Amino acid sequence: MEHFLLEKNRLNEFLSALRNYEVFAPVRKVGLTVFELITNPKEAMLDLKNQPQSPKRVIFPQSEILLVFDKNNAAKEPKGRVGQKPQVVFGVRPCDARGFHMLDPVFEREYPDPYYLQKRQSTLLVGFHCSEPYPNCFCTSVGGNPSSPEGLDILLTDLGEQYFLEVITSKGEQVAKEGAAVLSSPTSQQQTEKEKLSGMAPQKIRRTIDTEGIASKIEKHFDHSLWRELSGKCISCGICTYTCPTCHCFDIQDERVRGRANRLRIWDSCMFPEYTLHASGHNPRPTRTERLKNRMYHKFKQNIDLYGVPGCVGCGRCITLCPENVDLVANLKVIKNL
Protein backbone atom coordinates (compact mmCIF):
# COMPACT_ATOMS: atom_id res chain seq x y z
CA MET A 1 0.00 0.00 0.00
CA GLU A 2 1.00 3.61 -0.43
CA HIS A 3 3.25 5.74 1.77
CA PHE A 4 2.90 9.46 2.38
CA LEU A 5 4.38 12.20 4.47
CA LEU A 6 2.29 14.44 6.71
CA GLU A 7 3.89 17.61 8.13
CA LYS A 8 3.02 17.79 11.84
CA ASN A 9 2.00 21.42 11.55
CA ARG A 10 -0.56 20.43 8.94
CA LEU A 11 -2.18 17.69 11.03
CA ASN A 12 -5.19 19.87 11.86
CA GLU A 13 -5.68 20.59 8.15
CA PHE A 14 -5.58 16.85 7.48
CA LEU A 15 -8.22 16.15 10.15
CA SER A 16 -10.39 19.03 8.87
CA ALA A 17 -10.25 17.56 5.38
CA LEU A 18 -11.99 14.36 6.52
CA ARG A 19 -15.44 15.82 5.88
CA ASN A 20 -17.09 12.50 5.08
CA TYR A 21 -16.16 11.03 8.46
CA GLU A 22 -17.00 11.51 12.10
CA VAL A 23 -13.59 11.87 13.74
CA PHE A 24 -12.87 10.54 17.23
CA ALA A 25 -9.62 11.47 18.96
CA PRO A 26 -8.24 11.69 22.49
CA VAL A 27 -9.88 14.69 24.17
CA ARG A 28 -8.95 16.21 27.53
CA LYS A 29 -11.81 15.83 29.94
CA VAL A 30 -11.70 16.51 33.69
CA GLY A 31 -8.00 15.77 33.84
CA LEU A 32 -8.25 12.60 31.75
CA THR A 33 -7.97 12.02 28.06
CA VAL A 34 -10.67 9.90 26.49
CA PHE A 35 -11.57 9.06 22.90
CA GLU A 36 -14.51 11.25 21.89
CA LEU A 37 -16.12 12.75 18.82
CA ILE A 38 -14.36 15.99 17.90
CA THR A 39 -15.81 18.87 15.91
CA ASN A 40 -12.58 20.88 15.81
CA PRO A 41 -9.17 19.26 15.24
CA LYS A 42 -7.73 21.48 17.96
CA GLU A 43 -9.58 19.35 20.50
CA ALA A 44 -7.37 16.35 19.68
CA MET A 45 -4.73 15.82 22.36
CA LEU A 46 -1.94 13.72 20.93
CA ASP A 47 0.69 14.42 23.58
CA LEU A 48 0.12 11.26 25.62
CA LYS A 49 1.77 8.01 24.66
CA ASN A 50 -1.50 6.27 25.35
CA GLN A 51 -4.82 7.09 26.97
CA PRO A 52 -5.95 5.65 30.31
CA GLN A 53 -9.07 4.37 28.53
CA SER A 54 -8.78 2.40 25.31
CA PRO A 55 -10.72 3.41 22.18
CA LYS A 56 -12.92 0.34 22.79
CA ARG A 57 -15.66 2.73 23.93
CA VAL A 58 -16.14 4.18 20.43
CA ILE A 59 -17.38 0.82 19.13
CA PHE A 60 -18.46 -0.81 22.40
CA PRO A 61 -19.66 2.14 24.52
CA GLN A 62 -19.71 2.04 28.31
CA SER A 63 -23.47 2.43 28.08
CA GLU A 64 -25.72 2.08 25.05
CA ILE A 65 -29.40 1.66 24.38
CA LEU A 66 -30.30 -1.83 23.16
CA LEU A 67 -34.06 -1.36 23.04
CA VAL A 68 -36.56 1.44 23.41
CA PHE A 69 -39.98 0.67 24.88
CA ASP A 70 -42.89 2.64 23.48
CA LYS A 71 -46.08 3.74 25.25
CA ASN A 72 -47.58 0.27 24.77
CA ASN A 73 -44.39 -1.21 26.23
CA ALA A 74 -43.45 -2.80 22.91
CA ALA A 75 -39.71 -3.18 22.29
CA LYS A 76 -38.16 -1.33 19.36
CA GLU A 77 -34.57 -1.19 18.17
CA PRO A 78 -32.92 2.24 18.21
CA LYS A 79 -31.99 3.58 14.77
CA GLY A 80 -28.35 2.47 14.85
CA ARG A 81 -25.73 3.82 12.47
CA VAL A 82 -27.68 3.33 9.25
CA GLY A 83 -27.24 6.37 7.03
CA GLN A 84 -24.61 7.96 9.25
CA LYS A 85 -21.08 8.93 8.23
CA PRO A 86 -18.33 6.35 8.79
CA GLN A 87 -16.17 6.96 11.85
CA VAL A 88 -12.42 7.49 12.08
CA VAL A 89 -10.68 6.90 15.39
CA PHE A 90 -7.47 8.90 15.34
CA GLY A 91 -4.54 8.19 17.63
CA VAL A 92 -5.00 4.47 18.26
CA ARG A 93 -1.97 2.54 19.52
CA PRO A 94 -1.16 -0.84 17.93
CA CYS A 95 -2.08 -2.72 21.13
CA ASP A 96 -5.54 -1.13 21.18
CA ALA A 97 -6.06 -1.89 17.48
CA ARG A 98 -5.34 -5.54 18.27
CA GLY A 99 -7.79 -5.25 21.14
CA PHE A 100 -10.60 -5.02 18.58
CA HIS A 101 -9.37 -8.29 17.05
CA MET A 102 -9.94 -9.85 20.48
CA LEU A 103 -13.46 -8.39 20.76
CA ASP A 104 -14.52 -9.30 17.21
CA PRO A 105 -15.08 -13.06 17.70
CA VAL A 106 -17.09 -12.43 20.88
CA PHE A 107 -19.57 -10.24 19.01
CA GLU A 108 -19.40 -11.92 15.58
CA ARG A 109 -19.78 -15.59 16.37
CA GLU A 110 -22.94 -17.68 16.78
CA TYR A 111 -25.30 -14.81 17.60
CA PRO A 112 -23.95 -11.79 15.65
CA ASP A 113 -24.35 -8.63 17.73
CA PRO A 114 -25.68 -5.86 15.47
CA TYR A 115 -24.81 -3.04 17.88
CA TYR A 116 -21.10 -3.83 17.90
CA LEU A 117 -20.85 -4.99 14.30
CA GLN A 118 -22.55 -1.93 12.74
CA LYS A 119 -20.10 0.41 14.47
CA ARG A 120 -17.13 -1.87 13.88
CA GLN A 121 -17.82 -2.11 10.15
CA SER A 122 -18.22 1.64 9.76
CA THR A 123 -15.17 2.59 11.82
CA LEU A 124 -11.59 3.09 10.63
CA LEU A 125 -8.60 3.04 12.92
CA VAL A 126 -5.74 5.48 12.35
CA GLY A 127 -2.89 4.56 14.61
CA PHE A 128 0.44 5.70 15.93
CA HIS A 129 3.57 3.62 16.04
CA CYS A 130 4.90 3.46 19.63
CA SER A 131 8.43 4.83 19.62
CA GLU A 132 8.49 5.33 23.39
CA PRO A 133 6.53 2.56 25.12
CA TYR A 134 5.37 2.94 28.74
CA PRO A 135 7.27 1.14 31.50
CA ASN A 136 4.46 -1.42 31.92
CA CYS A 137 3.93 -2.19 28.22
CA PHE A 138 4.38 -5.89 27.43
CA CYS A 139 2.71 -6.24 24.01
CA THR A 140 5.59 -8.26 22.58
CA SER A 141 4.91 -11.04 25.12
CA VAL A 142 1.34 -11.59 23.90
CA GLY A 143 1.84 -11.53 20.15
CA GLY A 144 1.91 -7.76 19.60
CA ASN A 145 4.47 -5.29 18.36
CA PRO A 146 4.73 -1.54 19.10
CA SER A 147 5.15 -0.77 15.40
CA SER A 148 2.66 -3.30 14.03
CA PRO A 149 0.00 -2.20 11.55
CA GLU A 150 -2.20 -5.18 12.55
CA GLY A 151 -5.80 -4.10 12.87
CA LEU A 152 -5.10 -0.53 11.72
CA ASP A 153 -6.25 1.12 8.49
CA ILE A 154 -3.52 3.76 8.57
CA LEU A 155 -0.31 3.75 10.60
CA LEU A 156 1.57 6.96 11.44
CA THR A 157 5.19 6.97 12.55
CA ASP A 158 6.60 10.06 14.26
CA LEU A 159 9.73 11.26 12.46
CA GLY A 160 10.13 14.44 14.54
CA GLU A 161 8.77 17.18 12.29
CA GLN A 162 6.64 14.87 10.14
CA TYR A 163 4.52 11.77 10.34
CA PHE A 164 5.33 8.91 7.99
CA LEU A 165 1.86 7.78 6.88
CA GLU A 166 1.32 4.18 5.72
CA VAL A 167 -1.95 3.17 4.16
CA ILE A 168 -2.71 -0.36 5.35
CA THR A 169 -6.19 -1.13 4.00
CA SER A 170 -8.48 0.01 1.20
CA LYS A 171 -10.65 1.74 3.81
CA GLY A 172 -7.54 3.64 4.85
CA GLU A 173 -6.90 4.55 1.25
CA GLN A 174 -10.21 6.44 1.16
CA VAL A 175 -9.17 8.50 4.18
CA ALA A 176 -5.78 9.26 2.61
CA LYS A 177 -7.57 10.40 -0.55
CA GLU A 178 -9.71 12.87 1.39
CA GLY A 179 -6.65 14.34 3.04
CA ALA A 180 -4.48 14.10 -0.10
CA ALA A 181 -4.08 17.88 -0.40
CA VAL A 182 -1.88 18.01 2.73
CA LEU A 183 0.08 14.83 2.03
CA SER A 184 3.37 14.61 0.18
CA SER A 185 5.73 11.80 -0.80
CA PRO A 186 8.42 10.65 1.62
CA THR A 187 12.07 10.66 0.62
CA SER A 188 14.02 7.41 0.65
CA GLN A 189 15.89 8.76 3.67
CA GLN A 190 12.62 9.20 5.54
CA GLN A 191 11.61 5.70 4.52
CA THR A 192 14.86 4.34 5.97
CA GLU A 193 14.38 6.37 9.15
CA LYS A 194 10.87 4.94 9.57
CA GLU A 195 12.11 1.39 9.12
CA LYS A 196 14.86 1.98 11.63
CA LEU A 197 12.33 3.23 14.21
CA SER A 198 10.07 0.23 13.55
CA GLY A 199 12.96 -2.14 14.08
CA MET A 200 14.04 -0.47 17.31
CA ALA A 201 10.61 -0.24 18.93
CA PRO A 202 10.24 -3.84 20.17
CA GLN A 203 13.56 -3.59 22.02
CA LYS A 204 12.22 -0.67 24.03
CA ILE A 205 9.57 -2.85 25.64
CA ARG A 206 10.95 -3.38 29.14
CA ARG A 207 8.57 -5.95 30.58
CA THR A 208 8.37 -9.47 29.24
CA ILE A 209 6.80 -12.76 30.20
CA ASP A 210 7.04 -16.03 28.31
CA THR A 211 3.37 -17.01 28.19
CA GLU A 212 4.11 -20.49 26.84
CA GLY A 213 2.47 -23.06 29.08
CA ILE A 214 0.65 -20.49 31.26
CA ALA A 215 -2.80 -21.82 30.27
CA SER A 216 -2.09 -25.33 31.49
CA LYS A 217 -0.40 -24.00 34.65
CA ILE A 218 -3.49 -21.92 35.51
CA GLU A 219 -5.69 -24.97 35.07
CA LYS A 220 -3.37 -27.35 36.91
CA HIS A 221 -2.98 -25.05 39.90
CA PHE A 222 -6.56 -23.79 40.00
CA ASP A 223 -6.99 -24.75 43.67
CA HIS A 224 -3.54 -23.56 44.79
CA SER A 225 -3.37 -21.46 47.94
CA LEU A 226 -1.17 -18.92 46.13
CA TRP A 227 -4.20 -17.36 44.42
CA ARG A 228 -5.25 -15.99 47.79
CA GLU A 229 -1.90 -14.23 48.15
CA LEU A 230 -2.01 -12.90 44.59
CA SER A 231 -5.42 -11.35 45.22
CA GLY A 232 -4.59 -10.09 48.72
CA LYS A 233 -4.12 -6.48 47.65
CA CYS A 234 -7.10 -6.34 45.24
CA ILE A 235 -9.93 -4.09 46.40
CA SER A 236 -12.42 -5.17 43.69
CA CYS A 237 -12.53 -1.65 42.24
CA GLY A 238 -12.78 -2.97 38.68
CA ILE A 239 -10.36 -0.43 37.11
CA CYS A 240 -8.46 -3.28 35.41
CA THR A 241 -11.62 -4.28 33.53
CA TYR A 242 -12.85 -0.77 32.74
CA THR A 243 -9.56 0.23 31.14
CA CYS A 244 -8.90 -3.10 29.42
CA PRO A 245 -9.14 -3.02 25.61
CA THR A 246 -10.28 -6.66 25.47
CA CYS A 247 -12.74 -6.90 28.40
CA HIS A 248 -16.22 -7.33 26.96
CA CYS A 249 -18.41 -8.31 29.91
CA PHE A 250 -21.60 -6.35 30.23
CA ASP A 251 -24.77 -6.00 32.22
CA ILE A 252 -28.24 -5.42 30.79
CA GLN A 253 -30.55 -3.16 32.78
CA ASP A 254 -33.94 -1.60 32.15
CA GLU A 255 -34.34 2.02 33.18
CA ARG A 256 -37.39 4.24 33.37
CA VAL A 257 -36.94 7.96 32.94
CA ARG A 258 -39.99 10.26 32.93
CA GLY A 259 -42.38 7.58 31.72
CA ARG A 260 -40.01 6.32 29.01
CA ALA A 261 -38.21 3.06 29.35
CA ASN A 262 -35.05 1.73 27.73
CA ARG A 263 -33.06 -1.46 27.92
CA LEU A 264 -29.39 -0.57 28.28
CA ARG A 265 -26.16 -2.46 27.90
CA ILE A 266 -23.58 -1.26 30.40
CA TRP A 267 -20.01 -2.43 30.94
CA ASP A 268 -19.78 -4.75 33.90
CA SER A 269 -16.81 -6.06 35.82
CA CYS A 270 -15.97 -9.60 36.89
CA MET A 271 -14.24 -7.97 39.88
CA PHE A 272 -17.61 -7.08 41.45
CA PRO A 273 -19.32 -9.62 43.75
CA GLU A 274 -22.75 -8.80 42.22
CA TYR A 275 -21.51 -9.91 38.82
CA THR A 276 -22.10 -13.60 39.57
CA LEU A 277 -24.47 -13.30 42.55
CA HIS A 278 -27.49 -15.58 42.14
CA ALA A 279 -30.95 -14.37 43.21
CA SER A 280 -30.87 -17.18 45.79
CA GLY A 281 -27.90 -15.56 47.53
CA HIS A 282 -25.48 -18.22 46.29
CA ASN A 283 -22.33 -16.78 44.71
CA PRO A 284 -19.96 -19.04 42.77
CA ARG A 285 -17.22 -16.38 43.03
CA PRO A 286 -17.80 -14.83 46.45
CA THR A 287 -14.34 -13.47 47.25
CA ARG A 288 -11.63 -11.46 45.49
CA THR A 289 -9.58 -14.63 45.22
CA GLU A 290 -12.08 -16.41 42.94
CA ARG A 291 -12.68 -13.23 40.98
CA LEU A 292 -9.03 -12.37 40.30
CA LYS A 293 -8.34 -16.00 39.43
CA ASN A 294 -11.30 -16.05 37.05
CA ARG A 295 -10.06 -12.91 35.29
CA MET A 296 -6.63 -14.43 34.72
CA TYR A 297 -8.27 -17.72 33.71
CA HIS A 298 -10.50 -15.89 31.23
CA LYS A 299 -7.60 -13.97 29.68
CA PHE A 300 -4.99 -16.71 29.52
CA LYS A 301 -6.94 -19.99 29.38
CA GLN A 302 -10.60 -19.54 28.41
CA ASN A 303 -9.83 -17.08 25.62
CA ILE A 304 -7.28 -19.47 24.13
CA ASP A 305 -9.81 -22.32 24.34
CA LEU A 306 -12.51 -20.21 22.69
CA TYR A 307 -10.61 -18.08 20.19
CA GLY A 308 -7.07 -19.44 20.00
CA VAL A 309 -5.33 -16.34 21.41
CA PRO A 310 -4.86 -14.87 24.88
CA GLY A 311 -7.40 -12.16 25.72
CA CYS A 312 -4.67 -9.64 26.45
CA VAL A 313 -2.77 -7.22 24.22
CA GLY A 314 -0.15 -6.20 26.78
CA CYS A 315 -1.13 -2.53 27.02
CA GLY A 316 -0.21 -2.55 30.70
CA ARG A 317 -3.13 -0.34 31.80
CA CYS A 318 -4.33 -2.79 34.46
CA ILE A 319 -0.86 -2.64 36.02
CA THR A 320 -0.31 1.10 35.73
CA LEU A 321 -3.77 2.13 36.89
CA CYS A 322 -4.36 -0.40 39.68
CA PRO A 323 -4.56 1.59 42.95
CA GLU A 324 -3.14 -1.38 44.86
CA ASN A 325 -0.30 -2.29 42.47
CA VAL A 326 -1.71 -5.67 41.53
CA ASP A 327 0.68 -6.58 38.74
CA LEU A 328 -0.58 -8.94 36.03
CA VAL A 329 2.88 -9.69 34.62
CA ALA A 330 4.30 -10.42 38.06
CA ASN A 331 1.28 -12.62 38.87
CA LEU A 332 1.67 -14.52 35.61
CA LYS A 333 5.31 -15.15 36.50
CA VAL A 334 4.31 -16.58 39.89
CA ILE A 335 1.84 -18.97 38.22
CA LYS A 336 4.34 -19.85 35.52
CA ASN A 337 6.93 -20.83 38.14
CA LEU A 338 4.58 -23.07 40.14
Place this chain on the structure above:
Amino acid sequence: MTENPYLPRRAKIESIKQETTGERIIKTFAVVIEDQAYRERFQHKPGQCAMLGINGVGESMISIASSPTNKEFLNFSVMKLGKVTSAIHELEAGDLITIRGPYGNNFPLDEWYQKNIITIGGGIGQAPLRSIIQYVLDKKGEFGGLDIIYGARTTADLCYREDHFQTEQSVFWQRRNVRVHLSIDVPEAGWDRFVGVVPDNLLRLKPSPENAIAITCGPPVMIKFVIKNLLALGFKDEQIYTTLENRMKCGIGKCGRCNVGSFYVCKDGPVFSYARLKNLPEKG
Protein backbone atom coordinates in the same frame (compact mmCIF):
# COMPACT_ATOMS: atom_id res chain seq x y z
CA MET B 1 -27.81 -7.00 9.10
CA THR B 2 -28.85 -10.27 10.67
CA GLU B 3 -31.57 -10.61 13.27
CA ASN B 4 -31.16 -8.80 16.56
CA PRO B 5 -30.59 -11.53 19.18
CA TYR B 6 -31.59 -9.19 22.03
CA LEU B 7 -35.03 -8.40 20.63
CA PRO B 8 -37.64 -10.26 22.68
CA ARG B 9 -41.04 -11.33 21.34
CA ARG B 10 -44.36 -10.98 23.10
CA ALA B 11 -46.05 -14.03 24.58
CA LYS B 12 -49.44 -14.33 26.21
CA ILE B 13 -49.86 -15.96 29.60
CA GLU B 14 -52.61 -18.52 29.09
CA SER B 15 -52.76 -19.77 32.66
CA ILE B 16 -50.89 -19.63 35.94
CA LYS B 17 -50.65 -22.34 38.56
CA GLN B 18 -49.23 -21.69 42.00
CA GLU B 19 -47.05 -24.69 42.75
CA THR B 20 -45.84 -24.02 46.27
CA THR B 21 -47.15 -22.25 49.34
CA GLY B 22 -43.96 -22.63 51.35
CA GLU B 23 -41.35 -20.01 52.15
CA ARG B 24 -40.45 -19.61 48.49
CA ILE B 25 -43.38 -19.29 46.13
CA ILE B 26 -43.17 -20.97 42.73
CA LYS B 27 -45.70 -20.40 39.98
CA THR B 28 -45.89 -22.26 36.68
CA PHE B 29 -46.84 -20.12 33.71
CA ALA B 30 -48.26 -21.51 30.47
CA VAL B 31 -47.34 -19.08 27.70
CA VAL B 32 -47.96 -18.86 23.95
CA ILE B 33 -45.73 -16.77 21.68
CA GLU B 34 -47.88 -14.25 19.77
CA ASP B 35 -45.92 -13.99 16.53
CA GLN B 36 -46.65 -17.09 14.46
CA ALA B 37 -43.33 -17.21 12.62
CA TYR B 38 -41.34 -16.90 15.85
CA ARG B 39 -43.59 -19.44 17.56
CA GLU B 40 -42.95 -21.97 14.80
CA ARG B 41 -39.23 -21.30 14.88
CA PHE B 42 -39.11 -21.72 18.67
CA GLN B 43 -38.44 -25.47 18.62
CA HIS B 44 -36.92 -26.33 21.98
CA LYS B 45 -35.46 -29.60 23.17
CA PRO B 46 -35.64 -30.91 26.76
CA GLY B 47 -33.03 -29.16 28.89
CA GLN B 48 -33.09 -25.81 27.10
CA CYS B 49 -33.94 -22.43 28.61
CA ALA B 50 -35.44 -19.14 27.50
CA MET B 51 -35.20 -15.51 28.55
CA LEU B 52 -38.46 -14.37 30.06
CA GLY B 53 -38.92 -10.68 30.64
CA ILE B 54 -41.04 -7.66 31.24
CA ASN B 55 -40.14 -4.62 29.20
CA GLY B 56 -39.03 -1.88 31.53
CA VAL B 57 -38.18 -4.31 34.33
CA GLY B 58 -35.71 -6.82 32.92
CA GLU B 59 -35.15 -10.42 31.90
CA SER B 60 -34.37 -13.72 33.64
CA MET B 61 -33.20 -17.02 32.21
CA ILE B 62 -35.73 -19.73 33.06
CA SER B 63 -35.73 -23.47 32.23
CA ILE B 64 -38.45 -24.65 29.91
CA ALA B 65 -40.50 -26.97 32.13
CA SER B 66 -42.61 -28.53 29.38
CA SER B 67 -41.78 -31.05 26.71
CA PRO B 68 -41.58 -30.13 23.02
CA THR B 69 -44.21 -32.83 22.50
CA ASN B 70 -46.61 -30.31 24.01
CA LYS B 71 -47.43 -28.10 21.03
CA GLU B 72 -50.05 -25.98 22.82
CA PHE B 73 -47.93 -23.87 25.17
CA LEU B 74 -44.60 -23.54 26.94
CA ASN B 75 -44.33 -23.99 30.70
CA PHE B 76 -42.03 -21.97 32.92
CA SER B 77 -41.81 -22.53 36.66
CA VAL B 78 -40.62 -19.31 38.26
CA MET B 79 -39.56 -18.90 41.87
CA LYS B 80 -40.23 -15.44 43.28
CA LEU B 81 -36.77 -14.23 44.31
CA GLY B 82 -35.36 -11.15 42.57
CA LYS B 83 -36.67 -8.06 40.81
CA VAL B 84 -37.74 -9.70 37.56
CA THR B 85 -39.20 -12.90 39.01
CA SER B 86 -41.14 -10.85 41.58
CA ALA B 87 -42.61 -8.73 38.78
CA ILE B 88 -43.48 -11.87 36.79
CA HIS B 89 -45.33 -13.18 39.85
CA GLU B 90 -47.54 -10.07 39.76
CA LEU B 91 -48.83 -10.97 36.29
CA GLU B 92 -52.19 -12.58 35.65
CA ALA B 93 -53.58 -14.90 33.00
CA GLY B 94 -54.11 -12.91 29.81
CA ASP B 95 -51.15 -10.58 30.52
CA LEU B 96 -48.20 -10.32 28.16
CA ILE B 97 -44.65 -11.35 28.92
CA THR B 98 -41.58 -11.30 26.66
CA ILE B 99 -39.57 -14.28 25.54
CA ARG B 100 -36.43 -14.98 23.50
CA GLY B 101 -34.66 -18.26 22.91
CA PRO B 102 -34.55 -21.19 23.15
CA TYR B 103 -31.00 -21.19 24.52
CA GLY B 104 -28.39 -23.72 25.47
CA ASN B 105 -27.72 -27.35 24.73
CA ASN B 106 -30.09 -30.18 25.60
CA PHE B 107 -30.23 -33.68 26.97
CA PRO B 108 -28.93 -36.11 24.30
CA LEU B 109 -32.21 -38.01 24.13
CA ASP B 110 -31.31 -39.52 20.75
CA GLU B 111 -28.51 -41.43 22.48
CA TRP B 112 -30.85 -42.73 25.19
CA TYR B 113 -33.04 -45.00 23.05
CA GLN B 114 -34.47 -47.85 25.18
CA LYS B 115 -32.49 -46.75 28.24
CA ASN B 116 -33.90 -46.67 31.74
CA ILE B 117 -34.23 -43.04 32.77
CA ILE B 118 -33.82 -41.96 36.40
CA THR B 119 -34.49 -38.32 37.29
CA ILE B 120 -33.36 -37.08 40.69
CA GLY B 121 -34.69 -33.63 41.54
CA GLY B 122 -34.82 -31.29 44.49
CA GLY B 123 -37.07 -28.25 44.93
CA ILE B 124 -37.34 -26.09 41.82
CA GLY B 125 -34.64 -28.27 40.24
CA GLN B 126 -37.55 -30.43 39.10
CA ALA B 127 -38.45 -27.80 36.46
CA PRO B 128 -35.87 -28.77 33.78
CA LEU B 129 -36.39 -32.46 34.66
CA ARG B 130 -40.11 -32.07 33.99
CA SER B 131 -39.35 -31.41 30.31
CA ILE B 132 -37.66 -34.83 30.18
CA ILE B 133 -40.29 -36.59 32.27
CA GLN B 134 -43.09 -35.34 30.02
CA TYR B 135 -41.09 -36.21 26.92
CA VAL B 136 -40.38 -39.76 28.11
CA LEU B 137 -44.04 -40.28 29.11
CA ASP B 138 -45.19 -39.02 25.70
CA LYS B 139 -42.69 -41.23 23.85
CA LYS B 140 -42.56 -44.13 26.28
CA GLY B 141 -42.00 -46.70 23.53
CA GLU B 142 -38.56 -45.18 22.86
CA PHE B 143 -37.38 -45.60 26.45
CA GLY B 144 -37.08 -48.30 29.10
CA GLY B 145 -38.24 -47.63 32.65
CA LEU B 146 -38.68 -44.21 34.24
CA ASP B 147 -37.92 -43.55 37.88
CA ILE B 148 -38.87 -40.09 39.15
CA ILE B 149 -37.07 -39.38 42.41
CA TYR B 150 -38.10 -36.02 43.75
CA GLY B 151 -38.00 -34.25 47.08
CA ALA B 152 -38.54 -30.88 48.71
CA ARG B 153 -38.25 -29.44 52.19
CA THR B 154 -41.97 -29.78 53.01
CA THR B 155 -45.10 -30.87 51.15
CA ALA B 156 -45.80 -27.16 50.63
CA ASP B 157 -42.55 -26.92 48.63
CA LEU B 158 -43.22 -29.83 46.25
CA CYS B 159 -43.73 -28.74 42.64
CA TYR B 160 -46.14 -30.44 40.21
CA ARG B 161 -47.68 -32.25 43.19
CA GLU B 162 -50.90 -33.43 41.54
CA ASP B 163 -49.04 -34.56 38.41
CA HIS B 164 -46.64 -36.58 40.50
CA PHE B 165 -49.39 -38.11 42.66
CA GLN B 166 -51.40 -39.02 39.56
CA THR B 167 -48.46 -40.69 37.84
CA GLU B 168 -47.57 -42.45 41.10
CA GLN B 169 -51.09 -43.92 41.50
CA SER B 170 -51.66 -44.70 37.82
CA VAL B 171 -51.93 -48.42 37.07
CA PHE B 172 -51.39 -47.54 33.40
CA TRP B 173 -47.94 -46.06 34.16
CA GLN B 174 -47.05 -48.72 36.77
CA ARG B 175 -47.52 -51.37 34.08
CA ARG B 176 -45.19 -49.38 31.85
CA ASN B 177 -42.37 -49.28 34.38
CA VAL B 178 -42.90 -45.71 35.56
CA ARG B 179 -42.34 -45.17 39.26
CA VAL B 180 -42.52 -42.02 41.38
CA HIS B 181 -40.50 -41.72 44.61
CA LEU B 182 -41.37 -38.55 46.50
CA SER B 183 -39.76 -37.33 49.70
CA ILE B 184 -39.79 -34.44 52.14
CA ASP B 185 -36.93 -33.44 54.41
CA VAL B 186 -38.77 -33.39 57.75
CA PRO B 187 -41.77 -35.48 58.95
CA GLU B 188 -45.30 -34.17 58.46
CA ALA B 189 -48.64 -35.59 59.59
CA GLY B 190 -50.23 -37.67 56.84
CA TRP B 191 -47.02 -38.16 54.83
CA ASP B 192 -46.43 -41.89 54.37
CA ARG B 193 -43.64 -41.68 51.79
CA PHE B 194 -39.92 -41.23 52.45
CA VAL B 195 -38.74 -38.60 54.91
CA GLY B 196 -35.16 -37.44 54.45
CA VAL B 197 -32.95 -35.72 51.92
CA VAL B 198 -32.97 -36.69 48.25
CA PRO B 199 -29.48 -38.28 48.15
CA ASP B 200 -30.56 -40.59 51.01
CA ASN B 201 -33.75 -41.56 49.16
CA LEU B 202 -31.59 -42.39 46.16
CA LEU B 203 -29.34 -44.66 48.27
CA ARG B 204 -32.40 -46.38 49.73
CA LEU B 205 -33.95 -46.99 46.29
CA LYS B 206 -30.67 -48.28 44.81
CA PRO B 207 -31.58 -47.95 41.11
CA SER B 208 -29.54 -50.25 38.91
CA PRO B 209 -26.91 -48.62 36.68
CA GLU B 210 -27.59 -51.32 34.09
CA ASN B 211 -28.61 -49.66 30.80
CA ALA B 212 -29.53 -46.52 32.79
CA ILE B 213 -29.11 -42.76 32.61
CA ALA B 214 -29.40 -40.64 35.76
CA ILE B 215 -30.22 -36.95 35.50
CA THR B 216 -30.09 -34.70 38.53
CA CYS B 217 -30.99 -31.09 39.19
CA GLY B 218 -31.44 -29.21 42.44
CA PRO B 219 -29.46 -27.17 44.96
CA PRO B 220 -25.64 -27.43 44.46
CA VAL B 221 -25.17 -29.36 47.71
CA MET B 222 -27.85 -31.89 46.70
CA ILE B 223 -26.28 -32.41 43.27
CA LYS B 224 -22.92 -33.00 44.91
CA PHE B 225 -24.21 -35.81 47.14
CA VAL B 226 -26.47 -37.29 44.48
CA ILE B 227 -23.48 -37.66 42.16
CA LYS B 228 -21.40 -39.15 44.98
CA ASN B 229 -24.15 -41.69 45.70
CA LEU B 230 -24.69 -42.52 42.02
CA LEU B 231 -20.99 -43.28 41.67
CA ALA B 232 -21.22 -45.48 44.78
CA LEU B 233 -24.15 -47.33 43.16
CA GLY B 234 -21.91 -48.14 40.19
CA PHE B 235 -23.00 -45.45 37.71
CA LYS B 236 -20.25 -44.40 35.31
CA ASP B 237 -19.38 -40.72 34.74
CA GLU B 238 -20.98 -40.74 31.31
CA GLN B 239 -24.26 -42.14 32.69
CA ILE B 240 -24.75 -39.11 34.97
CA TYR B 241 -26.15 -35.78 33.75
CA THR B 242 -26.93 -32.53 35.50
CA THR B 243 -28.06 -29.07 34.53
CA LEU B 244 -26.24 -26.05 35.92
CA GLU B 245 -27.41 -22.51 36.43
CA ASN B 246 -25.58 -19.25 36.86
CA ARG B 247 -26.44 -15.59 36.75
CA MET B 248 -27.05 -14.61 33.12
CA LYS B 249 -27.76 -11.40 31.25
CA CYS B 250 -27.37 -11.97 27.51
CA GLY B 251 -28.04 -15.71 27.16
CA ILE B 252 -25.84 -15.87 24.06
CA GLY B 253 -22.28 -16.20 25.36
CA LYS B 254 -21.22 -12.56 25.31
CA CYS B 255 -21.88 -10.89 28.66
CA GLY B 256 -19.32 -13.13 30.34
CA ARG B 257 -20.66 -13.94 33.79
CA CYS B 258 -22.06 -17.48 33.52
CA ASN B 259 -18.80 -19.23 32.64
CA VAL B 260 -17.76 -22.42 34.37
CA GLY B 261 -14.18 -22.90 33.27
CA SER B 262 -14.09 -22.23 29.54
CA PHE B 263 -17.78 -23.00 29.02
CA TYR B 264 -20.66 -20.57 29.12
CA VAL B 265 -23.60 -22.22 30.90
CA CYS B 266 -26.09 -20.26 28.73
CA LYS B 267 -24.70 -21.52 25.45
CA ASP B 268 -22.48 -24.59 26.09
CA GLY B 269 -24.71 -25.76 28.99
CA PRO B 270 -26.91 -25.94 30.92
CA VAL B 271 -26.69 -29.72 30.42
CA PHE B 272 -23.39 -31.28 31.48
CA SER B 273 -22.52 -34.94 31.73
CA TYR B 274 -20.52 -35.72 34.84
CA ALA B 275 -17.73 -36.85 32.51
CA ARG B 276 -17.55 -33.26 31.26
CA LEU B 277 -18.38 -31.58 34.56
CA LYS B 278 -15.74 -33.29 36.67
CA ASN B 279 -12.91 -31.85 34.58
CA LEU B 280 -14.09 -28.28 35.06
CA PRO B 281 -12.09 -26.15 37.50
CA GLU B 282 -15.14 -24.76 39.30
CA LYS B 283 -18.54 -26.36 39.57
CA GLY B 284 -20.78 -23.29 39.52
